[in-house]
Amino acid sequence: MATVALKTVRKVYAGGMEAVKGIDLTVPDGALCVLVGPSGCGKSTLLRMIAGLEEISSGTIEIDGRVVNALxxxxRDIAMVFQNYALYPHMSVYDNMAYGLRNRGTPKPEIERKVREAARMLELGSLLDRRPRQLSGGQRQRVAMGRAIVRDPKVFLFDEPLSNLDAKLRGQMRVEIRKLQRDLGVTSIYVTHDQLEAMTLADVLVVMNSGRIEQVGAPLDVYEEPATTFVASFIGAPPMNLLTPDHLSAVGAVLEGLLPADAVTVGIRPEDLGTVEAKSAEAGSAGLITFDVTIDVLEPVGAESYLYARVQDASVVVRLPGRAAVPETGKLKVAAPVDKLHFFDTHGKRVDPVPVAARRLG
Amino acid sequence: MPERTEAGTTSRSRRSPWVSHAVLIAGILIVVFPIYYTFVASTLSLQQILRPPLQLLPGSHFLDNYYEALFGGLGRVGGINVWTLLLNTSIVALSVAVGKIVISILSAYAIVFFRFPFRMTFFWVIFITLMLPVEVRILPTYKVMVDLGLIDTYTGLTLPLMASATATLLFRQFFMTIPGELLEAARVDGAGPWRFFFDFVLPLSKTNIAALFVILFIYGWTQYLWPLLVTNSNDMNTIIIALRKMISYADADTQWHLVMVTTIFAILPPVAVVVLMQRWFVKGLVETEK
Structure with a gap:
């Protein structure tokens, strides 16, 4: 059980490339913290620095109050699950899990007990004598987890552990990892580029972009109040529509009194857009903005339909529930509740919406 | 499928077991005959060997000849029997094979898994030695051995043959295929450089080691030029050198029956190594670890 605290952690490579540009982050005890971001954003580097596989250029990393920079x-009392599992090919499943404990000089009966316990938890009991190459992808993944669990570490580190599994297995393992982490209550840091994985797993969601943290928070808070346009477009699928006020005005939206002073971008989640009838019921007293879009394609996916459309030269996605009764071409009047609009300034930072009281005056 | 039989490919593949077997058998006969004849000659008396025509069936002197070779002395090489020659050659071949493997696996390990100044320089230095033929190096090496007083010693026989760029290169190529994540997982599991070497690198490269051992053992066993230069006394001779010394220019002086026995003894150990290690190969190939 431990907290992990990063203080102005930086990583500069020999060539002068700055991969991690000053990260401050505290992961509370027992929490599952997900680092998410596009490839090359420094999330894996950061994880590897916490693991001790990469040197720390400056700043400190504390695990359970102990600075581990030089360890x-x-x-460091951590365990790591690697993307390609990194199972030891010449060792049996049992030895794969026991190896770290043997190196620590754990007594044999205790190793046996811990490995059996982990194998039971992960349903690997009948596979202990197998070699990794005789296992399926999902089983290998479990062995990699087992290897981490038996060490009883203060922190689990996961480096995109599910990216090599097929979609179905990924969903299954995601649930298992979440359950296991809850049961064990071990502080965990999990790196992924998959925003769905990030949303569903995280207690603390950290969105990273080009070596910096864009936003830290509970997943739904991040979803509902993205701090930057980057977070807004990265979290959520399909991503948030980002339009300029000019675009909106040109197609008939009335923004007077709604637009905060610095706002240069208006964000609308695809599910907050809809037909005027549907949205006017939802919006209640808050009011609506309405505007026309030019329909490109309608994609029915079963439970919902995605309408891909254009507002002048900007593209817009509308998420419609069920089988949408909209035309497949031509124009459509769409609406969004006023209180679901997001505003961002020239630097892409979130701007608070105009308070309701001020709106009436305007 | 009669019409298929008409087709060229099918009929060719039907006939091919016979054709290919015939070719193989012919090839084997050509390769095996000299060895077979060596064996036949080792069971004949000197007179029988020298008198034409060639006898193609083993004679009656098998026990006499082998007894004389093993426990008597071979006249030409100063009363040294085959045991001493076999022992010398085994020591040389084993030391060369083991020495080469140990040195090259360690240097490849250093070059691949450690970051130190001039790492690539060292690699290229090792690589460049490949380009110098043995004959170019042999005189300076001989001078060094003389100055160090290593003539007629096992050290002198084996040490200069041990450094091996080829084996280093082979191990380097293999080590580069070991995934970096494996090394990192081992580090997280508390394996230092030595542990990683013994628990991971060695077990993973055992098939490579077996293959190299066979090649290098035979290389050491059949060394000719260097042992010829660096040994003077007869009891330090390897079996190959002894064979050379046993053959005189005058046919009648040469005890051909004993030469043949010695040749048979010179062939057997490399054959045994190949046969024994081959089982390792197959095992290694079936149980591919990666």
Whole structure:
């Protein structure tokens, strides 16, 4: 059980490339913290620095109040699950899990007990004598988890552990990881580029972009109040529509009194857009903005339909519930509740909406 | 499928077991005959060997000849029997094979898994030695051995043959295929450089080691030029050198029956190594670890 605290952690590579540009982050005890971002955003580098596989250029990393900058990975009391599992190909499943404990000089009966316990938890009991190459992808993934669990570490580190599994297995393992992490209550840091994985797993969601943290928060808070346009477009699928006030005005939206002073971008989630009838019921007293879109394509996916459309030269996605009764071409009047609009300034930072009281005056 | 039989490919593939077997058998006969004849000659008396025509069936002197070779002395090489020659050659071949493997696996390990100044320089230095033929190096090496007083010693026989760029290169190529994540997982599991070497690198490269051992053992066993230069006394001879010394220019002086026995003894150990290690190969190939 431990908190992990990063203080102005930076990573500069020999060539002068700055991969991690000053990260401050505290992961509370027992929480599952997900680092999410596009490839090359420094999330894996950051994880590897916490693991001790990469040197820290400056700043400090504390695990359970102890600065671990100068410690070897094995001395940091962490366990890591790698993207390609990194199972030891020449060792049986049992030895794969026991190896770290043997190196620590754990007595044999205790190793046996811990490995059996982990194998039971992960339903690997009948596979202990197999070699990794005789296992399926999902089983290998479990062995990699087992190897982490038996060490009883203060922190679990996951480096995109599900990216090599097929979609169905990924969903299944995601649930299992979440359950296991809750049961064990071990502080965990999980790196992924998949925003769905990030949303569903995280207690604390950290969105990273080009070596910096864009936003930290509970997943739904991040979803509902993205701090930047980057977060707004990265979290949520399909991503948030980002339009300029000019675009909106040109197609008939009335924004007077709604637009905060610095706002240069208006964000609308695809599900907050809809037909005027549907949205006017939803909006209640808050009011609506309405505007016309030019329909490109309608994609029915079963439970909902995605309408891909254009507002002048900007593209817009509308998420319609069920089988949408909209034309497949031509124009459509769409609406969004006023209180579901997001505003961003020239730097892409979130701007608070105009308070309701001020709106009436305007 | 009669019409298929008419087709060229099918009929060719039907006939091919016979054709290919015939070719193989012919090839084997050509390769095996000299060895077979060596064996036949090792069971004949000197007179029988020298008198034409060639006898193609084993004679009656098998026990006499082998007894004389093993426990008597071979006249030409100063009363040294085959045991001493076999022992010398085994020591040389084993030391060369083991020494080469140990040195090259360690240097490849250093070059691949450690970051130190001039790492690539060292690699290229090792690589460049490949380009120098043995004959170019042999005189300076001989001078060094003389100055160090290593003539007629096992050290002198084996040490200069041990450094091996080829084996280093082979191990380097293999080590580069070991995924970086494996090394990192081992580090997280508390394996230092030595542990990683013994628990991961060695077990993973055992098939490579077996293959190299066979090649290098035979290389050491059949060394000719260097042992010829660096040994003077007869009891330090390897079996190959002894064979050379046993053959005189005058046919009648040469004890051909004993030469043949010695040749048979010179062939057997490499054959045994190949046969024994081959089982390892197959095992290694079936149980591919990666």
């Amino acid at each position: 070897e990975p094995a001395e």
